[in-house]
Amino acid sequence: MFKMYGFWRSAAAFRVRCALNLKSLAYEEIMIDLDAGEQNAPAYQAINPSMSVPALFVDDGAPLTQSIAILEYLEERHPTPALLPEDPRERARVRAIALLFAADHHPLIVPRIRRYLTEKLGVDTERRTDWIVHWFREGLVQAEARLKDDPATGRFCHGDRPTIADLCLISQVMGAKGFQVKIEEWPTIDRIARAILELDAVASAVPLRQPGAPASH
């Protein structure tokens, strides 16, 4: 049984929940309320100096952090079912799509950025939402351009089996939907997102199904 610090809305925690579920690894998730700033409490900082989730305990040592590093660890230690292809060239393609979402775009809209926009730059709510929507859209535009005419794209981002690229795609898609972004604008992403959500392992991991999420959806 893994123990993990997460949060219902966190895209990074969502990716890790998906991987744990896909690999049939049991876990307990302790929610750190990012809206209430619990990640900045000294007790949590001692666990993860980056003051972010997820943090996954795998032994008696310090927890693993950074969702992509955690996904790679799970893949190495629990390789079945595989979430990366075998060929290095194909693995590079999958990782590049994953990082397009997880490195290039997701970090732009996390709580600490929103706080800086409001508190240091005096950005109002409307323009802050514009910022968030802009970067969600940019990531989706770029991913659509990569995926749409590439013969390596299949039912999922890479062929017909889910990979870490799909976990990063769906986490970003769900976040964008939370800001009323219409995913239908990008037909390849929309199609892949629907395919991923058909997997029970992913459907049960979506943010709005986690403890603490708003009940209205």
Add this chain to the structure above:
Amino acid sequence: MFKMYGFWRSAAAFRVRCALNLKSLAYEEIMIDLDAGEQNAPAYQAINPSMSVPALFVDDGAPLTQSIAILEYLEERHPTPALLPEDPRERARVRAIALLFAADHHPLIVPRIRRYLTEKLGVDTERRTDWIVHWFREGLVQAEARLKDDPATGRFCHGDRPTIADLCLISQVMGAKGFQVKIEEWPTIDRIARAILELDAVASAVPLRQPGAPASH
């Protein structure tokens, strides 16, 4: 001989140059002038829809993108000398440090973000510099907290041999120095950065030694 699209100042291209040098892999780098917006030209967009560098050609197919995906590819195809430890737990630590820089902080200060701050939010030069320096400092603060008292830290971020964590650390340190951030404030990072720069493979890859860099340094 690898062919790569890069830019003298790009932290991501710098990381890849370091890895190619450390692994004694010959390459030719074609500079895409990010200041002049060459990355947004249709011809380059066709090569990399993300309109960023680096892009590394490894065969007749589309180039590899995303520096972390490229580093993982080089490690898998050219494993000697290793830039990741062997143990999955240790690999996760190295990757988490690499991503702390490459995913959590570096994407916050790249040209497209600077442009948005100026053009869409009307942020003046001084406050834009404050933004850049703030996020450089945040990354260095977090990394110092992770590294300083951890027995896994050695001459480098992980033990006494360079890893991808060090390549991400030095790329962020050199970027911060370009904004007059005093690295001495974080003694562990400062010490590791000095050790990395003693490696010829890294010293020859630093931004200011590349074609197109300002000659005044």
